[in-house]
Amino acid sequence: MNNNKLSLLQISDFHLFSDPRAELMGLNTHDSLDSVLSHIRSGNRKPDLIIASGDLVHDGSSAGYQRMEKMLGSLPAPVYCMPGNHDDKQRLRDLLGRQCSDRHNVCAPNRVDLDGWRLILLDTVVNGEKYGHISTQELHRLEQELDSAADRQILIFLHHQPVPAGSAWLDSMQVKNAEALFDIVDSFSPVRAIAWGHVHQAFEGERNGVRLFSTPSTCIQFAPASERFALDQTPPGWRWFELGPDGRLDSDVERLQTLPQCDHSAEDAQGYS
Numbered sequence: 001m002n003n004n005k006l007s008l009l010q011i012s013d014f015h016l017f018s019d020p021r022a023e024l025m026g027l028n029t030h031d032s033l034d035s036v037l038s039h040i041r042s043g044n045r046k047p048d049l050i051i052a053s054g055d056l057v058h059d060g061s062s063a064g065y066q067r068m069e070k071m072l073g074s075l076p077a078p079v080y081c082m083p084g085n086h087d088d089k090q091r092l093r094d095l096l097g098r099q100c101s102d103r104h105n106v107c108a109p110n111r112v113d114l115d116g117w118r119l120i121l122l123d124t125v126v127n128g129e130k131y132g133h134i135s136t137q138e139l140h141r142l143e144q145e146l147d148s149a150a151d152r153q154i155l156i157f158l159h160h161q162p163v164p165a166g167s168a169w170l171d172s173m174q175v176k177n178a179e180a181l182f183d184i185v186d187s188f189s190p191v192r193a194i195a196w197g198h199v200h201q202a203f204e205g206e207r208n209g210v211r212l213f214s215t216p217s218t219c220i221q222f223a224p225a226s227e228r229f230a231l232d233q234t235p236p237g238w239r240w241f242e243l244g245p246d247g248r249l250d251s252d253v254e255r256l257q258t259l260p261q262c263d264h265s266a267e268d269a270q271g272y273s
């Protein structure tokens with residue numbers, strides 16, 4: 001704990017492959033994640049907990065998840081993993097569906113309670129589809145988690161964006177039933193923020209007093225407000241949240257200092273999806 005505040009780190013969209021030499025649009029995703037984790041490990045800021053918000057293994061391979069677990073295991077805090085549209089949900093659950101412990105600091109729960117805060121990890125993944133959707137069962141769970149939160153502050157994580165990112169190609173893949181999510185969120189006052197990955201870019205906004213955040217990828221970045229697919233010229237990044245016991249929340253994005261090489265000639269998302 002840092003001065004009674006929780007320091008939460010969000011990392012997202014690693015897009016690892018079974019082969020550590022594999023590239024996504026010309027970028028080695030293993031090396032890129034490795035650089036991000038090294039930077040975090042050697043930095044001044046120490047996380048109390050870490051959320052990995054989906055698209056963790058691009059090809060959904062067992063070898064990819066095993067390597068990911070090893071890499072994330074080097075971090076000095078529990079890492080809570082959630083699936084994205086590129087993941088194999090079942091494989092992720094089979095490997096990491098357990099409680100984090102001193103022995104295993106990488107796990108995949110759907111709720112975390114810590115120091116006055118409740119983090120709800122919401123599943124938006126539809127097997128075989130790129131877009132997001134929250135099942136009736138998951139919406140019901142959300143209501144229950146909010147209802148039983150007592151006086152805890154709430155932070156909701158999901159993979160897909162529930163509001164448009166402003167890029168037509170990306171917004172065809174947003175949460176299709178986001179209104180159902182917001183209907184529930186609007187009726188519970190302690191929801192402080194909703195955060196996601198998927199869009200490979202940083203965003204900050206607000207809706208009815210609930211703060212909204214997206215987090216960059218640890219590999220390739222998508223150009224903001226671009227109608228068509230385009231990569232952005234920004235380095236891999238991650239997001240910090242400082243969570244106060246009174247519900248106060250501060251957030252900022254950090255990035256690697258150097259822009260890694262990748263293939264900017266691609267004119268559509270074929271190489272990504």
Ligand SMILES: [Fe+2]
Binds near residue numbers: 055084198217
């Ligand atoms: Fe992604």
